[in-house]
Amino acid sequence: MDYIIVGTAGHIDHGKTVLVKALTGVDTDRLKEEKERGISIELGFAPLVLSNGLKLGLVDVPGHERFIKQMLAGVGGIDLVLLVVAADEGVMPQTQEHLDIIDLLQIKRGIIVITKKDLVDDEWLELVQEEVRETVRGTVLEHSPMVAVSALTGEGISELRRLLEELAETTPPKSSEGYVRLPIDRVFSVTGFGTVVTGTLWSGSIRTGDELEILPHGLRSRVRNLQIHGETVSSALAGQRVAVNLAGLEVHQVERGDVLATPGVWQPSYRMDVKLHLLNRMEKPLQHRARVRVHLGTSEILGRVVLLDRDELLPGETAYAQMVMEKPVVAAKNDRFVIRNYSPMYTLGGGTVVEPVAAKHKRFRPEIIKALDTKLTGTPAELVLQAVKSHSVPLIELQEVAKKVGMLKDEVLKAANKLKDKNLIQIISGETETFLVDAQQLKIWEKDALELLEDYHSRFSLREGIPKEELRSRQFALLSAKAFNLLLQHWAQQGIIRIKGNFVAKSDFQCIPDPKQRRILNQIEQIFKENLFQPPSLAHIQDRIGITGEQLEELLRYLLRTDKLVKVSEDLFFHADAVKVAQEKIGNYLSKHEQISLGEARDLLESSRKFVLPLLEYFDQVRFTRRVGDIRVLYSKNQG
Template sequence: MDYVIVGTAGHVDHGKTVLVKALTGKDTDRLKEEKERGISIELGFAPLQLHDGTNVGIVDVPGHERFIRQMLAGVAGMDLVMLVIAADESVMPQTQEHLDIIDLLQVKSGIVVITKKDLVEEEWLDLVQEEVKDVIAETVLVDAPIIAVSAVTGEGMDELKSLLAEKIAYTPPKSTSGKLRLPIDRKFSVTGFGTVVTGTLWGGEIKVGDQVEIMPEGLSSRVRNLQVHGDTVNSASAGQRVAVNLADVELEELHRGQMITVPGLLTPSHRMDVQLKLLTSAAKPLKQRARVRLYLGTAETFARVNLLDREEIKPGESCFCQFMIEEPLVGARQDRFVVRTYSPMHTIGGGVVIDAAAPKHKRYRPRVLESLATRLQGTPAELIMQTLIQGKQMVSIPQIEEELGLSQADIQQGIAKLDAKNRVLLQVNEGTEVIMAVNVFQKLSDDAKKLLQDFHQHYPLRVGMPKEELRSRMFPLWKGKQFNSFLQAAADSGWIKVIANEVALSSFQVQANPELQKQMGQILKQLEENPFQPPLWPEVVRQVGLNDEAVEILSYMIRIGSLERISDQLVFSRKAVDEAKRRIGQYIEEKGTISLGEVRDLLDSSRKYVLPLLEYFDQIKFTKRVQDKRILF
């Protein structure tokens, strides 16, 4: 890896800060109170460059039980952990609690560092090492190497650095393909720069000039400057410790636990679906609706536990549950979390997020439990399919990547499997690839067919239903791209046709029945008896005996070229309009211009009809008014 975050963990006064200083030359205890009390209270950070050029950011966490929140904030971004145990005291209460947290957060790469080697005999050191092996046997650090060092004499420090380099070489890097997520763990103000926050970049990339959103409050900001361990940079990638100089936001608006992300990526929620595991060391079962402290990323909040398939969860058990969170929280699928008792505070469990913005569930519902099981352990194909059939209907590939937390390779592999089994439809709309489940598409198609059939029955003279009407009636929450993709898929399937801005069943043909044909004949007769002085349209409607169908018939006759609307109430037959154009055009070609009075005489009409007709001809650019005359356009 080019860059990795290594964190410390362990009981108070076991030498974590001294170890970090021996490795890096930097004292991470920066606060006055830390100096006075001789213990770490806040997170400390120090850079280290190994002999192979690897840049390491070391996070030094407090060991005192009162500062577990700070410790959790530090562990959240670790790639590799150094579990520090003092040789003269061996495993202590906070050693075990920190180890539980490491296990719950699945920090799988680590080294056990036994410090203060110079204070004990060799035989005692052997006993401590055996005890450590027993303690880590059932945890993620079961295969972690154990090394004894003395930060005071320097014994073992070179070997520790070599071991760090070796472990880092096999530590998988954080993915840079995802979207920006940066949990805030510190904030401060710098003279001349303003508001600065720090954190370990969980995903994606952050650049100078980026517009960002600070969640869950939804604050808008801009990245003014960036630093990675004191070096000014233009961008930073997942896995790096970053200091971000933010514009347009006040220091008082920020706090540990917030998340910097791209606008619109995360949704604050009061409900999260999770798989919860209770530690075997938990003192008692956790009952339904118990109030707990929830730690996710660098955030701490209170939540009620809604157990979905039982009344209590016993130590050592796992189950699906929904956290009912007292303050809005943001997260993403596969994020790890820790829970502690409300009071007194002890770490009792943790687990993994399944849905960070979940709907409310009723308990003991097999369908809910099956859905959560799929989202927890399903293959990429199963996860994608579940997303498509549970109300998402049509989603883009980037949306799937964000919601499921899958890599692009996994998504493409999953889609290929589903496509091979004819279970999904793929469409490209305006350069964006979207996907829909075949069975969902079929259901929506059946509903749309029925809607169009009813429309054609009520409006047999219309070409089809306006696109926007179909979208608003069937897909009110869809954006234009989604709806157009659905129409394209439907057209490709052959059951609809799209004519300009209207949609019709492919089998539909506009056809006037005998009664309508009779009425249209009567309309033409009324208008052509005196073609240049026709009755106004309301009078035509009255004489022919039309009702609600009048507007439909008029629109149809205009569309097929039988009539032309000249003004709101004045309609000419197409034959009369063409004849008027012929006469006026011929007159202007002979005389050069024509006046309103001359048109009136030419057509044997009156000003009431001639003026709207000439304005119509001006509008369609047949004639052009010059003072009180008309010329050909």
């Protein structure tokens, strides 16, 4: 990994900012108020290049209790933490609270730095080190290295740099694959450039010219410029601190806590399923529907805790819950978060996001707890199977599954293939998309579809099959048109059904008239042949043969499809031989006279206006003739 974010944590005035300056030469107290008061109010950032070439971005976070939310805004995206404790004071209230936050966010890689070594003797320093070791026991920093330094004299700084190098070399990288997510911690305007947002890029990569989305507002903007620690760059990768100049946005449209993201991927939500832990040192339980402050990424949002299997969460306990927010939050599965008391403000606990876009659950349902447990601890295959089965329709696009389970598409496809081998799901692929479907549900759909087709063929034996849209509306109304068509193609490839044009039939269905139907079809065809250019009315055919209107409609459909009849207009049919002969006669006439009138066509065919006019209009439609005023001429492609 070539770029790592390191955050400081610790009590006010324990030397975090001075330590960062000793390491980097940068004074991160940039605000006038910070200079005057001597404390860090906002987040400060400084670059550090180690001797092994690794680049660190140091995030100096405030230590004062009143500025904990700024601390939380900065600590969310860090890879390593420096827990700073002053040798002359030891562990203080914000030391403990910052340590709680580090533990809740599971920032497992860190260094404990005892500052102001020059102010105490060796015996006192040893006592403070023992106190700190006792304090971090049972936390993620329990086995972290400890170093004592003096930013004033420089003692211990080189050792701290060495420890940073060792940890940095073994720190796993953030993924630059996948989608952009950058929680925004600062928003400001630069003259001549416009709105600039800053933050740590949690995932993906950003390039100049990219279109990104500001969530939860849904605003789109183009990346005009990028900077990393003051240097203009063409791209930024996950894990880097980056300033993004956004085109077409005003400062007031964006705020800390918003998320800069790949458009159309992340879905803001008012409700998250979580696994929640209440700190052991709390003096009282957390009650169901307690109002809390939720800190996730750089956002602080008020919400209520809905406990799913109990009425109160005791100190030290962990349970599944829902966070119901007063404003939408953008989260991903496995995000860590912290909750603080509404008033007075202090850290209560935190946990892990299990489902970032959750439905409302009924409480005290064992099956819901079991499902959440699978979502949190399940294997990739288990997560994919659950995502497919729990979807409103168990036929879901691969991309949507990836979003639901918080995995990359390639990882989902790998897990899906394992499930396919066990016949638990089926993979249905089109030209540009891939769907996953629950194998059991697919069998049910197949059985129901074949039964429906069997019934349809028995009632309409002369039809090619059922129209696609009719099949979809009758049995697959919940499927999108794209998913439905892919499902039909899947069955057709397996030889279960046959698709011809817009019709679906069983693969073994043969549209062949039985002897009785063949006899009646011959009768109808003979009636049309008796007078080619004065075809019978449908009522005449019904009376002559003795069949119902519905029966005649089915028989006419078949004769049209087999090219025995031609439908010239509504309720007017000609025998195909009549149309062919009429076309030959009119064609011969036009080759000699170049034009023909309605009367001339009527005389030529020895018919009447009632039949000839619709026939001429039909010839116009099929581009055999072209009407010019009251006459017809041969259709010409050049003229058409």
